[in-house]
Amino acid sequence: MRSSHGTIASAAVITAVVLPFVGLMLWSFSNRWFYPDLWPQQWGLRAWDYVFGTAGSQILTALIQSLLVASVTAVISVIIGVPAGRVLGLYEFRGKNLISVVLILPVIVPPLCVAMGLHLWFIKMGLAGTFLGVVLVHLTFCLPYSVFVMWGVFSNYNPDYEDQARSLGASSSKIILRIMLPMTFPGIVVAGLFSFLLSWSQYLSTLIIGGGRITTLPIILFALMGSGDRPVAAAVSLVFVVPAFFALLFSARYLGGRSITGVR
């Protein structure tokens, strides 16, 4: 029984996770591949040559731009998410339900509406087309997730640990650094990773607010897709996936069985 369950599980994992990559790999190493063939008619490194050669500097710049935007967004998202989650998780006050509704709004409302709506204001405030503007619009999508994750973390958090540390002689700043952050670290990693990946994959909001001046990897990717050059789009897609994949591997141990609060 167990082994048959295992087979189904691994089949599901392979179909959902590995299969799309196989397609991408095949596309990126093909020079010609037309319907109805199941296999590329002609293999070649033209796409990779393009990615690392012809368009190399352009893609590298976009990669760095994407990394910067996503990192800054993730850091700000965590910096706001931790105290917000702490208040929501530890204290009872009026309007808590309202806050959760407001928080989830940017997730429910289509990103297009949010980005279009904000665009007008951002132009007025001089934020359109700037790095800060793009980070801010990404935050509207990332913050709900990091606040909700930290809310959950702090719901299981026992503030007595802080009182105990304080009684043992720890000052407020030391309590935050030595007790609260280590206790909630797995949750912080999850919140940061969520935010990073969400920002990493933003296309529409970056396009609208960035106005072409902030060219992240998805912007280039969509441009290539539109041009119809499938092998090159596949190769750029793979480049696009790599950092996210490493980020996931790096923090996988925090996403798995380890308890979020770190206490039995």
Next chain:
Amino acid sequence: MGDLILINLDIRYGREPIVQDFNLEVRDGEMVSLLGPSGAGKTTVLKAVAGLIHPQKGDIIIDGQPVQDLPPEKRNAVMVFQKPLLFPFMDVEQNIGFGLRMKGWYGLKIRKQIEEIMELTQLTGLGKRKVHELSGGQQQRVSLARALVLKPSVLLLDEPLSNLDANLRQRMRELIQDIQAETHITTLFVTHDQTEALMISHRVSLLLNGRLRQVGTPQDLFYRPSDPEVARFFGGCNFIQGKVKDGVFQSDFGHVPAPEINGNGHLLTATIRPEDILISSDSTFEVEAEIEKTNFEGSTTRIWVKCQNTRFVILTSESKFFCGQSVRIHLPSEKIRIFPSE
């Protein structure tokens, strides 16, 4: 090492008063227990001393120095919580050394102190263990060691034994007693368990409904309760009414000389402990009674008797009595405790 004086403490959560008019002195090297049912405000008092709660009114004096305006980390009082609350990302040694590191001490300087305290709390050899690898008793000992290593003026223990099973509790109790006797650390010990309080402390203070009812030696509280409620808390269940006449307390069950009580004709209440009432099946004693219920409890038997219109509970080491039996009882006058008028 240090003493602790609490004067007129008044603590509220919002508008609700938790503790009122609280006065207590814990002398240097003394172990005083703060006893009371759950919800009486014991932990609140402890937290106020530790500085985790701010009293509305009153003074807290540690080592002769008022500390109301000092933050918890600057007070020379360390609180040990009911749960061990060991920091899960540190090993045993790091947990014990936490307070010392907060003082900015590192390395060899604290290494020796940690080792000493681990020997004192019987934790030698467990220093590199992860917290979740420890048993409940060990965790509690680490929690205690973590406070003791700081050598505070006042140690505040909040029911540190309540999470342990009976055997372990006994051993831990003895350990705390031994450590206290050895280090002479001034200790305020909160508990809801009267036996624990009587066994472990030099003096007991009883807190009922946010007010301190009686402070004294364990014998004082047990044998000389100041009012019926205190008596009831220590398992007193026999109350008799009587009147004072010419310095003698007169009741249906005997006369007790009460020279210290003034006033004639006042209706007063007196109590006698269940184990002090003598019971016999022959006619040795003068008061007749009938057994309503018996309950065998091992080394003692608890007997409910009806005698005129009063019910008494009697604890006796004999197990020969049965329900419905006619017996005679005697209330030794020297064991009757008369309460001054309420």
